[in-house]
Amino acid sequence: MKKWLFLGTFGLFLAFSCQEKKSTTTEKKVDTTAKKIITAPKEQTQLIANDATAILARKEVPILCYHNIKDFAASAGEMTKTYTVKPALFAEQMKALSDAGYHSILPDQLYDYLVYNKALPEKPVMITFDDTRGEQYSIGAAEMKKNNFKGVFFVMTVSINRPNYLSKEDIKALSDSGHSIAAHTWDHHMVTKYAGEDWNTQLVKPKAKLEEIIGKPINYFAYPFGLWNKEAIPEIKKSGYKMAFILSTKRDSIEPLFTIRRMIVSGTWSTPRMMEAMDATFKNAK
Template identity: 30%
Template sequence: MQSRVLVHTIVFLFLIEALLARPVATPFAHSGSSSSALPRRSRALVTTVSRRAVTVRQRLRATQAGTLLPTSEAVDRAPTVTNTIPTSTPSEPTPPTSTSTPAHSAFRDPVPILMYHYIRPRPGSDDPLGQRLSVDPATFQAQMDWLAQHGFTPITLSELAALRAGLTPAPPHPIVLTFDDGYRDFYQNAFPILRAHGFHATVFVVTGFVGQERYLTWDMIRELDRSGLVEIGAHTVHHPDLTTLANPESEIRGCKDALEHVLGHPVTAFAYPAGKFDARVETAVRAAGFRQAVTTQPRWATSGDDPLALPRLRVTGDLTLAQFAALLTG
């Protein structure tokens, strides 16, 4: 702006100088005086204008060079702007990118989803259910070693959904490891083994049981979630049979809200308690915002399965390593 004002000033002064330098009709013209012989006052004015033009030209050069020549004449001082409003040049709009376009071919092969509960020493015969649902840590270690030796890649339930959608490339022999109920022995016994192998897993938490003696604490849940290896899924608030409830939404959404409040991100995986569900329950699960849900139907998951009714293979405490291998190779 300052340079523009100086340029305009120079042009104006040059015009005045040119006009004053032109021959003009004066009372002295008839006496043979030269056209350049102007009256004394006119010559003085031309001199003053010329000096001002030179001064302005000098200031313009100084301004373009990044400096301002000092001057004591107020008429030569350029105004200083102290309250300039910042402006920004709008950038070219970025074309919207599609998040629904698959970057890879959708993975359509069947995938086994394993279901665990306790990873602990098996109780005695006085607790037959606990005995059946408990896998000894040494047995679990042998099973995970077998998976590693045979080239399996344990992933989370959400990672399986990404494979099915073609959003990520398929790893060798994907398999999903799930752990129901959120028992503390997962953190104590299973997680160190998974971490040593770099295996991923999904843990389904019953939020109403968090912090009780046998269950994960909220600090443990946060640590597992932040590990990058474990996906935290929802398993209701109190583990009821959802098909018997007049309002299953409170159990489903209440669990989801509690987990998301603690973890600070969406929870999209769900496990039906005891595998029990019907069309009404599945509708409530979908309405709550879950994208995958698992049942207890015993078979491999296929690409054509309902993502809110995925089957799983139960791993029981009495399963031998050969039987475990048969689940995944037979």
């Protein structure tokens, strides 16, 4: 009798032990599977950049270029009249763009649109300023704010902190409020004349100085007078710029990102004339 009791008890013990082992093994499998799911890497979509042909096929975005925003006399010279827009007229033009349904965009958005086919807001326009004049901040940025616009300020660094020009504080404030700061050389010498150390003086050092002021990368550049040559583009790329802006001449078929077109807004134009000129210049505009 004792023998049979012993065997029965031992059998129950083995059965119980097997159940425990089976249960433990199953739990380990679940844990292992769960761990694999948690640590599995997420799939990432790799963006493919457009080539020059595809970039040129994209509809152009209207890009306006302003210089001085101040009053001038009727007797002023032709250069002054061409490069200077009166404050009241500038305010009128900003309102006209807003009323027509335009939305301002910045260079990062334009780059992503051209290179990666990313979407832009309906009726995009880019508003840019050259030469670092102080009224671009005191008048230009103030008027743009009324219409919920942001602009691009191409700065020549030799002028920073000079009377009637942007100060470091102005440039930082523009950047902090959502405008884009970009480079326009050190002292506005034509890129077509550069040699030797000029590339460092006019491209590399201004980029570094502006980055120090705003604490952000400077990725965009505007050619003085809109003049460029093929020899300049490798140097601009080497200096770390992603795009460069000319004026309203033809884009280069090989390097369209470094020949982005802009249109100077003349101080002799009425607001309707400015809108007509923009439409005519960028006929295939988005």
